[in-house]
Amino acid sequence: MGEERTDLLRGTLDLLILKALALEPLHGVGVSRRIAQITRGAFHVSFGSLFPSLHRMEQKGWVEAEWRASENNRRAKYYRLTSSGCAQLKAEERSWSEVVKIMTAAVESV
């Protein structure tokens, strides 16, 4: 996981977090693990970017947080997608597909 990779990620981090939370509420570490899982270990999000993003999303109302017991019975802050978060996820997925389509076409045209 080189530095250059993280740069690439910045624009897509929100999408990945929303996607990670789409299935079930997770705490911060859980979000990180889920992203690693769904990207098959390709992306490892640093906590220095993850937590600010989660807080920003919370303020925008895309996710809400709740304290509850974690898998090994510790208190942890769980994030859950709200309805506006779901809508945002759909929108970002759509625009991401657009970008992929356009970029693929552009790269293969040579």
Add this chain to the structure above:
Amino acid sequence: MSGRIASSFQNLLRKRTVERALDDELQSAVEVLTQEKMKGGLSRPEARRQALIELGGVEQVKEEVRAVSFGKFLETFAQDLRYAFRMLRKSPGFTAVAILTLALGIGANTAIFSVVNSIVLQPLPYAHANQLVVISEVFAQTPAGAGLQSSESYMNFLDWQREAKSFSSLAAYQFEQTTLTGHGAPTIIPGAMTSSSLFTTLGVAPLLGRTLEPQDDIKGAARVVVIGEGLWRGQFGADPNIIGKSIQLDSQALTVVGVMPADFRYPDQTPSSEFWIPAMQSASYASFIDQRAPHFLIMIGRLKPGVAYAQAESEMNAIHKGLVKQYNTLDPSEVLHVSNLKRLVVGDTQTVLLILLGAVGLVVLIACANIANLLLARATGRSKEISVRLALGAGRARIFRQLLTESVLLGICAGIAGLLLAYWGVTAIKSLASDQLPHLSTIQVDGWVLAFTFGLSVFAGVLFGLAPAWQSSEIDLNEVLRESGRGSTGSAKRRWTRNTLVVVEVALAVVLLIGSGLLLKSFYMLTHSSPGFDAQNLLVGSVDLPKAQYVKPDQWSAFFRQAVDRVKALPGVQDAAAALPTPFTGSNLGYGFDIAGAPPLPPGQTANALAHAITPDFFQVMRIPLLRGRDFSEADTAPNAPTVVIINEELARHYFPNSDPLTHSLTIHGGRPDFNARIIGVVGNVKDTSMSDPPFPMIYLPYTQEQWWVMVFVLRTNGNPSSLASALQTQIHSLDSSLPVQQVRPMTSFISDSEGDARFRSLLLGLFGILALVLASVGIYSVLAYIVAQRTHEIGIRMALGAQPRDVLRLVIGQGMRAVLIGTAIGLAAALGLSQLLSQFLYGVRERDPLTFVTVAVLLSLVAFAACYIPARRAMKVDPMVALRYE
């Protein structure tokens, strides 16, 4: 409910709670990671270490998150601010009234605070001012803090200066005036006779040349003077070569060695000090400066770093004990006090200013209650807008915060307007109190004042915005949106809040009005009590003979005898006399005395009286009644006449309760060797320095037996006394053309000056009282007017059902007056406790004066009744048909 409020506060004052939540979150992340790694087989410490590495530093992550929160905060704030501006612009009437009301309060506060700031809060304008102290010598039983400006002999001062180790420097000085001649008309200049150490003690440097130095304190040294920048620029045209030049002060040639910058004006006086002459060189002090008994200098000092007041005080007293043993002319019952120099300079103005600041604080509270009421009324009007926003998903905390932003913005706008008012206010206070406040010229609107005003504006905004914002954010959505809130006129809770605000307003206004009522009554008593003589048509003016020319005391008496005769002959003058001192002209002489033949008083107790040297017609001119015995005659002023004294009623009452004073003699300890004088008469009491003086024992001596080089002329005139001022001057000039007559003014103007403090405080507090009354009545009116408007429908039903207009009137007035009466009762109770603060400023009126309390209660109730009556009449005229059809 309380949870919601808590979360609103969390939003506002979020920092602490948010920080803790963030901390918890990250700690739990560390724990989750650690557990994960322990499952991988690592020991706990190692797992934790790796967890922290993976997290990338808890503090760094926190910092990133904080940046997000702050950005969001600013964004919301800007949004709220824009919205708030739009709302205020939309209702210009409300905005103008609110801003004006609050601006009055904030302006008054800022003006008083700028005075308090520069006089009470700021240190004196000298380096390490907290080391500067005044050393006062008082009788052991004198309460601490009294008699700060007591005096000391030069010889004692020299001993202390030599022996005391607590001080890095000690200085002694006295206020003096000299006459500058040789530069146009003779001019009176205020200044000081001082030890050279004054400048090193205060730590000040000259503008030109040098300050006084120890060699100037030596008897017989060259005669030198340091002058002020004002004198240098005014009289000497800022002559760059002034150093080394000779000037004429009191007909003596003195060499100018230095010029002090204009901001150095110690000792503070009006007009400001412009010369400093070594006390040792002073011609006026020459006859007694080398004696121990005459106390005439004020002593100040600079403590060495780290020396406590008590430590310095005990050292000074130890040295004093030694001096008392050595010199029998010193009084063993006296002790020395060391107190902060600031208390000498500021004096008791501090208490007055703090009381005034408290009073304007109450005015602001009343203004806040008014605006809170206006906002509550408006909030009801806006309930629909707010419900819609709530329905669309806005959080209640969010609404609360936005409404609060609006009121804080209102507060800040009022603060800006208030600053303008304060600027005028400060100018007004300066001109009103030119003689009452120390170092007045330093009073200004500075950074501290701006910070105070800003803080006050925000505080006021939060204060009056809190209740309305709270109530608005807990609106019941369904009720408002269904539009059925008509009959209920807001919740009972809301009405309760409004009534509480009226109660608070009325209570505060009562407290202020009673305070100002007490001071105004004292002021009335002061100005309408008799000084003991007839002050009308009395002209006063003093002449100070230069001792270089008038060397012998008999020359002084001869001059004044001649001068009084000439002045008597002036057309328009009924009669004239001379005396030293005269009442209200600002000086007095305290002499000790014993009753000849009576057993001596126990040690530590002395009989004291204020002494006056007078020419024979003094009592007639002043119209002071002669109660017993006879006045002085020409025979008493003949050379070698037997020494005689006239006493006042108070002395007779206190010391001769059971015997005839005319059969006794007094042994008088004055400025010359003790002497016996036979009592020949008793005159009425007169006030001496202030109309509020209690009667004090006084003795009067013939001017030929008690001789002075200064005397004050008093002229009983036929018409306006001021018109004779130049004639008096001309008569004196005909005797000696180099003599100016000082302080030529009608006696009434001296008396009026002496009441300046009382006028200043009663005027300001009176003003605040009126402001409070007006604000409170506007508040009562607006609440009732609003309630009546809300209940029009209900009143219509009542009238349709047969209620008489009179019943409606009683209903509305009853509701308003209940709050007013509760407020009045609370205010009266509070005033009973608080009026003690004013006791030291009261004269001729008790602090719980029933008349003032009753008058204020009645006055406020009447005004409040009027404020209730107008909306009640409107309610009475409700047409049932119109009211019922209304919606």
